[in-house]
Amino acid sequence: MNAPIELRADETFVLNVGPQHPATHGVLRVKMEMHGEYIVNAETVIGYIHRMHEKMGELKTYPQFLMNLSRMDYLGALGYSHAHVLVVEKASGIVVPERAEYIRAIMVELNRIASHLFWFGAFVMDLGGFSPLMYALQDREHILDMLEAVTGSRLTYCYFRFGGLYNDVDDDFIAAARRFVPRMRKSLKKYRRLVTDNVIFRKRLEGIAPLSKEICRKYGASSAVARGSGINFDVRKNEPYSVYPQFDFDIPVYPQGDSLARYMVRMDEIEQSLRIVEQGLDKLPGGPIMPEKKPKLIKPPPGDYYQAVETARGSFGVRLVSDGGKTPYRLKLRSPTYSNMHLFDEACRGMMIMDALAFMGSLDLVIPEIDR
Amino acid sequence: MVAYFTEIYNGLVSLLVGMGITFKEFFKPTVTVAYPYETLTMCARYRGHIELVPDDEGNPRCVVCGLCEKACPSNCISLGGEKPEGGKKKVLTSYVLDFTRCSLCGSCVEACTFGAIDFSKEYNLASRRKEDFIFDLYKRLEERRP
Numbered sequence: 275m276n277a278p279i280e281l282r283a284d285e286t287f288v289l290n291v292g293p294q295h296p297a298t299h300g301v302l303r304v305k306m307e308m309h310g311e312y313i314v315n316a317e318t319v320i321g322y323i324h325r326m327h328e329k330m331g332e333l334k335t336y337p338q339f340l341m342n343l344s345r346m347d348y349l350g351a352l353g354y355s356h357a358h359v360l361v362v363e364k365a366s367g368i369v370v371p372e373r374a375e376y377i378r379a380i381m382v383e384l385n386r387i388a389s390h391l392f393w394f395g396a397f398v399m400d401l402g403g404f405s406p407l408m409y410a411l412q413d414r415e416h417i418l419d420m421l422e423a424v425t426g427s428r429l430t431y432c433y434f435r436f437g438g439l440y441n442d443v444d445d446d447f448i449a450a451a452r453r454f455v456p457r458m459r460k461s462l463k464k465y466r467r468l469v470t471d472n473v474i475f476r477k478r479l480e481g482i483a484p485l486s487k488e489i490c491r492k493y494g495a496s497s498a499v500a501r502g503s504g505i506n507f508d509v510r511k512n513e514p515y516s517v518y519p520q521f522d523f524d525i526p527v528y529p530q531g532d533s534l535a536r537y538m539v540r541m542d543e544i545e546q547s548l549r550i551v552e553q554g555l556d557k558l559p560g561g562p563i564m565p566e567k568k569p570k571l572i573k574p575p576p577g578d579y580y581q582a583v584e585t586a587r588g589s590f591g592v593r594l595v596s597d598g599g600k601t602p603y604r605l606k607l608r609s610p611t612y613s614n615m616h617l618f619d620e621a622c623r624g625m626m627i628m629d630a631l632a633f634m635g636s637l638d639l640v641i642p643e644i645d646r
Numbered sequence: 647m648v649a650y651f652t653e654i655y656n657g658l659v660s661l662l663v664g665m666g667i668t669f670k671e672f673f674k675p676t677v678t679v680a681y682p683y684e685t686l687t688m689c690a691r692y693r694g695h696i697e698l699v700p701d702d703e704g705n706p707r708c709v710v711c712g713l714c715e716k717a718c719p720s721n722c723i724s725l726g727g728e729k730p731e732g733g734k735k736k737v738l739t740s741y742v743l744d745f746t747r748c749s750l751c752g753s754c755v756e757a758c759t760f761g762a763i764d765f766s767k768e769y770n771l772a773s774r775r776k777e778d779f780i781f782d783l784y785k786r787l788e789e790r791r792p
Contacts, residue, residue, distance in 0.1 A: 337717070337753065338717075338718075338719035338753065339719070340751065340753075341719065341751035341753075342719075345749070405668050409671065415677075422689055422691075423690075423691065425691070426689075426692055426693035426752070426765070427693050427750065430749070430750075432750075432751040432752060440752070440756075441691060464667060467663055467664075468663070468667045468668075471660060471663070472660045472663075473653075473657045473660045473661075474657075474660075
């Protein structure tokens, strides 16, 4: 009756991970062809949360599209808005006051820390540790409180405007940010002792899923995925924008290419972002946050414009083709996670399934940003 | 052989270090709030759904110019106004906000040059019926009138 099923030695089966699965952090589906515990072939299926942001960009006027950008990546929303406002300002020749640019940089860096903290917690939870998520969320909450007090919302900010900002920062924010920096440094030490130096954690990541430079270049990977494989590329340094040339910070690069290297790059990036926030607060100039002469109607002259920024997830670019009208002719959004994720199909072949899920966690995927 | 025992020793140390940290955190004060029994006050710039601002007499400041209607990316605002007999200016008769489509971007508040709309601090919004989120702001203002 209950005779065990005889499997042939080369027999494979298909395992369907997602689209509703805790390890995929959203609606990503992975079709895995398995041989026992080993992956023979994998195929990522996307499109479950496609919302036509690019088409909306063509239909809405420039100011009306502002709030869409923060709906793409809900963890590091400000970086995405930054790219959009920068490209429209470049196209229509709006000069941004220095104070506004400094505040933008501080806000984006704080948002980057919040995003990395959430990733850190979720990643460790994927590997089976629950407490670090709680500690990371507690630290992230301090940032969200600061951002909420200035921007008015906690997650999907609509803070940047063409030419400046929606609100000015007050002394309370500056004091809170100054208090936050040393507290975060202390927490980083705690995370180092609790997670990074933990033997089980290291054994699950060290040497797992090594990515070569070639595969990163082939798929156009950026952020910690590329920097963990020894590619020293960061838009903030390589194609400087905003006020980033004024800041003194380093780009963490690890040559190993394994999951631990990607983890270490992100943890080091938190420290570098703290340095930028500190310097930004010291250098913050006075003055207006909106230009005196701001065009009422935004109509960039016909042309083709591109601006890339370094967001928490990699280099995000906006290509704007204008025909001189009230709405763009074409608005292409180059999302970093889309490129980072497509590595997975090729890189996970021959890997065990637990390692593959840890590898997927180390890519830092945000699905609404892939589908956009 | 030595490597084997060093590994066990290192594993034990990292286990104890981790447990020490979680043990210390256990005695730290609670940072969470037992919502809905306790609530936090919203910060001054909190962006809830919009609300009409009354003037000194309790009438809406709105002059029915329709700038907010045009600024809205999702067409959630519809205005109604009429000229009263003998009056020169238009008077607001209805201001309907379709909150099911609103994404709280604040374009309407920025577009308003009369200071007639402002963000509310309301965040306890939950219902099973879609109609509950189609707010007649004019009616709400009338209800608030002392």
